[in-house]
Amino acid sequence: MALVFVGFMGAGKSSALDDLLDTDTLLEQQLGMSIAAFFAAHGERRFRAHEEEVVLRALRSGAPAIALGGGAVLSERVRNALREHTVVWLDVSVETAWERAAGAARPLARDPDAFAALHAERRPLYESLADAFLPEGDRLVQRALPALESLRDAPPGTKLVYASTAGGEYPVFVGRGLIGGLPRPGRRAFFVTDENVAEHHARALRGAHHTITLPPGEEHKTLAVAERVWRELAAAGMARDDHLVALGGGVVGDLAGFCAATYQRGVPIVQVPTTVVAQVDSAYGGKTGVDLPEAKNYVGAYHQPAAVITDLDTLVTLPAAEHAAGYAEVVKTALIAGGPLWERVSSGAAVGERTVLDCARTKIAIVAADDRDDGTRQVLNLGHTVGHAIEVVTGYRRYRHGEAVALGLLAALRLSRTDDLRVQVAELLAAAGLPTRLEGAEPEDVVAATRLDKKRVAGDVPFVLVRAPGDVVHGQRVAAADVLAAVSELTAP
Numbered sequence: 001m002a003l004v005f006v007g008f009m010g011a012g013k014s015s016a017l018d019d020l021l022d023t024d025t026l027l028e029q030q031l032g033m034s035i036a037a038f039f040a041a042h043g044e045r046r047f048r049a050h051e052e053e054v055v056l057r058a059l060r061s062g063a064p065a066i067a068l069g070g071g072a073v074l075s076e077r078v079r080n081a082l083r084e085h086t087v088v089w090l091d092v093s094v095e096t097a098w099e100r101a102a103g104a105a106r107p108l109a110r111d112p113d114a115f116a117a118l119h120a121e122r123r124p125l126y127e128s129l130a131d132a133f134l135p136e137g138d139r140l141v142q143r144a145l146p147a148l149e150s151l152r153d154a155p156p157g158t159k160l161v162y163a164s165t166a167g168g169e170y171p172v173f174v175g176r177g178l179i180g181g182l183p184r185p186g187r188r189a190f191f192v193t194d195e196n197v198a199e200h201h202a203r204a205l206r207g208a209h210h211t212i213t214l215p216p217g218e219e220h221k222t223l224a225v226a227e228r229v230w231r232e233l234a235a236a237g238m239a240r241d242d243h244l245v246a247l248g249g250g251v252v253g254d255l256a257g258f259c260a261a262t263y264q265r266g267v268p269i270v271q272v273p274t275t276v277v278a279q280v281d282s283a284y285g286g287k288t289g290v291d292l293p294e295a296k297n298y299v300g301a302y303h304q305p306a307a308v309i310t311d312l313d314t315l316v317t318l319p320a321a322e323h324a325a326g327y328a329e330v331v332k333t334a335l336i337a338g339g340p341l342w343e344r345v346s347s348g349a350a351v352g353e354r355t356v357l358d359c360a361r362t363k364i365a366i367v368a369a370d371d372r373d374d375g376t377r378q379v380l381n382l383g384h385t386v387g388h389a390i391e392v393v394t395g396y397r398r399y400r401h402g403e404a405v406a407l408g409l410l411a412a413l414r415l416s417r418t419d420d421l422r423v424q425v426a427e428l429l430a431a432a433g434l435p436t437r438l439e440g441a442e443p444e445d446v447v448a449a450t451r452l453d454k455k456r457v458a459g460d461v462p463f464v465l466v467r468a469p470g471d472v473v474h475g476q477r478v479a480a481a482d483v484l485a486a487v488s489e490l491t492a493p
Contacts, residue, residue, distance in 0.1 A: 001084065001085050001086055001152055002059070002062075002063055002064055002065060002066050002085045002086070003017075003064065003065045003066070003085070003086050003088055003148055003152075004059070004065075004066045004067075004068060004082060004085045004086065004087050004088065005020070005065070005066070005067045005068065005088050005090055005141075006068050006072070006073055006082075006087055006088070006089055006090070006126055006129060006130070007070065007089055007090035007091065007092060007126055008070050008092055008097050008118075008119055008122060008123075008126070009070045009097055009100075009101040009106055009108065009109055010092055010096060010097035010098070010099070010100030010101040010109075011070070011090040011091070011092040011097065012090055012092070012100075012136075012141075013067035013068065013090055014067045016065070016067060016088075016090065016141040017065050017141055017142065017145075019065065020063070020064075020065035020066060020067050021058055021061065021063040021065065021066045021067070022066075022067045023051070023054055023055050023058050023066065023067065023068050023069055023072065024067070024069045026054050026058060027050060027051055027054045027069070030050065030054055031050060034105065035047070035069075035106075035107070036105040036106065036107050038050075039107035040107065044107075048071065048074065048075065051069060051071070051072055051075075052072075052075045052077060052078060055068055055069075055072045055075070055078050055081075056077060056078065056081055059078075059081045059082070059084070059085065060081075066085075070108075070122070071108075071122075073122075073125055073126065073129060074125075079129060082129055086131050086132065086148065086151055086152055087129050087130050087131045087132070088130070088131070088132040088134060088141075088148060089126045089127065089129070089130035089132065089133055089134065090134050090136075090141070091126075091133060091134065091135055091136065092136055093136065094115070094116050094119040094120075096136055097115075097119060098112060098115055098116075101115070102115075124340075130159070131151060131158075131159060131160065132144075132147075132148055132151055132159070132160040132161075132162065133159070133160065133161045133162065133361060134162045135162065135164055135365070135368060137164050140162070140164060140169075143169060144162045144169075144171070147160055147162060147171035147173075147307075148160065150171070150173075151173070154173060154175060154178065154181070155175055155176060155177040155178065157175050157176065157353075158173055158174065158175030158176075158178065159173070159174045159175060159357055160172065160173055160174075161174065161357070161360055161361055161364055163284065163304075163308075163364045163367070163368065164368055165286070165304060165367055165368050165371035166371050166372075167286055167302055167303075167304045167371045167372070168286070168304035169304075170304060170305050170306055170307050170308065171307050171308075172284065172307070172308040172310065172360060172364065173307070173308070173309050173310065174310040174312070174353070174356060174357045174360060175310075175311065175312070175353075176311060176312050176313045176353075177311065177313060178309050178310070178311040178313075179201060179203075179204045179272065179309065179311040179313065179314060180203060180204060184243070185243050185268045185270065185306035185307065186241055186242045186243030186267070186268050186306075187239075187241045187242050188209035188238075188242040188243075189207055189208050189209055189242070189243060189244075189245050189270075190208065190209055190210050190211075190212070190233060190236065190238050190242060190243070190244050190245070191205055191208040191210070191211040191212065191244075191245045191247055192211075192212045192214065192229060192244060192245070192246055192247070192248070192252060192255070192256035192259070193205070193211065193212070193213055193214070193246075193247040193248050193252060194213065194214045194215065194216040194248050194249075194251070194252055195213055195214070195215060195216055196216045197216075197247055197248045197249075197252070197274050198211070198213050198247075200314075200317040201247065201274065201314060201317075204247055204272070205247070208245070209236070209242070210232075210233075210236040210238070212228075212229055212232050212233070214228075214229075214252070214255070216251070217251065217396075217397075218251055218291065218391065218396040218397075218400075218401060219395070219396045219397055220251065220255075221251045221254060221255050221290050221291050221396075222290055222291060222292075223290055223292075223299060225255060225290070226255060226258060226259055226262075226290055229255070229256070229259045230259055230262070230263055233259070233263055234263075238263070238264075238267070239264075240264050240266075240267055242267065243267060243268040243269065243270060243306060244256055244259065244260040244263075244267055244268070244269045244270070245269070245270045245272060246260075246269060246270070246271050246272060247272045247274065248272075248273075248274055248275075248278070249273065249274055249275035249277060249278045249282075249322075250273075250275065250277045250278045250281075250282040250401060253271050253273060253278050253282055253283050253288075254282065254287070254288055254289055254290070254297070254300075255288075255290060256269060256288075257269055257271070257286070257287075257288030257289075257303055257305070258288040258289050258290055258299075258300055258301060258303075260288070260303060261288050261301040261302075261303030262301060266303065268305075268306035269303065269305050269306060270305060270306055270307045270308070270309065271283040271284075271305045271307075271308045271309070272308075272309045272310075272311070273308070273310055273314075274311075274314040274315070274317075274318075275315070275318060275322055275325075275326055276315060276318070276322070276323055276325070276326020276327065276329070276330070276351060276356075276402075277322075277325060277326040277329050277401060277402050278326075279310050279312070279315070279326070279356050279359075279360070280326060280329050280330050280333060280351075280355075280356055280359035280360065280363075281329040281332075281333065281359065281363060281380075282329075283305070283308050283310065284305075284308060284360055284363050284364055284367065285304075285363060285364070285367040285371070285377075285380075286302050286303050286304035286305065286367070286371065287300065287302065287373075288300050288301055288302070288303050289301070291396060293392075294392070294452060295388070295392055295449070295452040295453070295454060296388040296391055296392055296396075297388070297454060298454055302371065302372060304371070308360075310356065310360065312353055312356060320433065321400065321433070322400070323351075323432075324402070324403075324432045324433040324434050325400040325401065325402025325403055325434070326351070326402055327351060327402065327429070327432040327434065328383070328402040328403065328405040328406040328409065328429065328432075328434055329359070329402055329405060330345060330351055330355060330359060331345060331406075331409065331425060331428055331429065332380075332382050332383050332405065332409060333359040333362050333363065334346070334359075334469070335382065335409075335425075335466055335469050335470075335472060336362065336366075336379050336380070336382060336470075336472050337358070337359075337362045337469075337470060338468070338469040338470015338471065339469075339470055340358075341355070341358045341359070341362065342469040342470065344358075345428070346424065346428065346469070348428065348431065363380065366379065366380060373455075375474070375475075376474070378455065378462070378464060378474035378475065379464055379472045379473070379474045381455065381464050381474070382409065382412055382464040382466070382472060383405045383406075383408035383409035383411070383412050383464075384405060384408055384464075385408065385412075385450050385453050385455075385461060385463055385464070386407065386408035386411040386412065386446065386450060386483075386486070386487060387401075387404040387405040387406075387407060387408025387409075388404070388408075388449075388453065389408075389446045389447070389449035389450040389452075389453070390404040390407055390408065390438065390441060390446055390449075391404045392449045392452075393441045393442075393445045393446050393449050394440055394441050398439075398440045398441075399435070402434070403434055403435050406429045406434040406435060406436070407435060407436070407438055407490055409425060409429070410422060410425065410426055410429070410436060410490060411483075411486040411487055411489075411490060412463065412464060412465060412466065412486075413425060413466060414485075414486040414489055415463060415465060415478055415482060415483065415486050416465040416466045416467070418466055418467070418468070421466065421468070421469070436490075437490060437491065437492075437493075438487070438490035438491050439491075443484055443487040443488040443490075443491055444484065446487050447480065447483050447484050447487055450483060460477055461478075462474060462475040462476060462477065463476045463477075463478045463483075464476070465478075
């Protein structure tokens with residue numbers, strides 16, 4: 001089984017590793033001329049026939065790493081042969097690809113508009129073939145190589161998304177049957193979990209040097225509980241060459257991540273999300289923290305994980321209400337992403353492996369561009385300004401996080417004046433069993449709580465609004481009267 005690098009022109013496939021078999025080089029040797037010269041003399045059809053022959057031979061050669069030309073995957077025979085290998089997609093923006101390929105004697109890199117159209121056309125094909133998704137980055141494949149080697153030994157169907165941010169890089173594994181094979185970024189593993197998760201996933205805890213089991217629920221995501229974790233880790237002898245494992249949902253992930261960020265000024269953490277909310281959103285991106293009675297997530301730190309292990313088998317044990325709560329984050333992410341993800345979610349399709357993977361990839365890509373929440377990343381707050389306020393006003397007890405976000409999404413869509421989209425989203429949320437009506441809180445109290453949102457600047461609370469699926473804007477100022485009207489509408493019978 002080889003690591004086979006695929007991707008568009010200029011993705012850096014031939015230079016991905018120091019020692020790999022480059023099929024374009026082999027092809028030019030067989031043709032006795034450059035690819036550009038053969039293209040000009042004989043056309044693309046004859047070129048593809050020769051390319052197919054060379055690529056199939058390379059895939060049978062036993063070479064440990066192979067780089068394919070950008071169009072090699074157009075061949076059905078090549079695509080079938082790739083099933084026996086680990087396919088690594090080197091994703092590259094059209095801007096970077098054009099900068100690298102234009103003027104480099106590439107026959108399909110002469111017209112920028114045609115080049116961009118070809119980039120868009122081939123992207124879904126690379127995506128469908130990929131076992132591993134790697135972003136742009138200088139020598140990134142070298143750094144990701146241990147994770148790529150781990151993927152070879154993972155259960156069939158496992159996907160790898162490599163996250164690369166200014167704050168750190170880490171592998172994300174998504175699949176089934178993963179929970180027993182956790183990576184070891186440190187000498188010993190110390191686990192943080194909750195009582196419900198520990199009951200269902202005891203086998204995952206067998207490799208723990210020490211396990212801290214907490215009561216479940218957002219009301220326990222506090223500084224007092226964080227202190228308990230810190231002190232128990234100290235008493236158990238955790239050192240900086242050990243690592244923490246967060247086995248649980250968003251509460252466990254946020255709390256354990258915060259403890260890892262601050263214990264001895266920072267130790268590695270592996271996130272093992274076991275809820276839909278955590279698997280599609282909170283496990284990625286390095287935001288950690290605890291709540292105060294005054295506001296949600298008011299005390300925290302950015303601390304990127306050492307790895308994320310997303311095992312979809314863990315979702316089998318979730319109650320229906322927890323599945324529904326996670327669905328709110330799926331809808332939020334699909335609204336931000338637009339395109340195929342929104343089409344799938346808006347059709348009412350069940351949340352399966354592809355949706356979890358695509359939600360994770362969407363968030364990871366956004367965080368890569370802005371890991372400290374200074375700009376673009378704020379779109380991930382869609383629905384959360386009002387949602388968090390609802391959680392605060394109701395004491396973190398009446399609504400699950402996802403349920404509050406569902407209500408927050410409807411308020412955000414009303415503020416966005418996208419009424420038809422609001423109706424569509426309300427139907428999706430209701431069909432999933434999520435609330436579409438606010439109970440147990442006064443609208444005035446919710447609006448007052450939004451003014452304590454941690455993203456406020458100079459007294460203003462910026463909102464995230466939706467123009468259309470895939471067109472979401474952050475930093476929008478909204479009149480207090482409009483916020484009150486949007487929240488009040490949630491209480492209407």
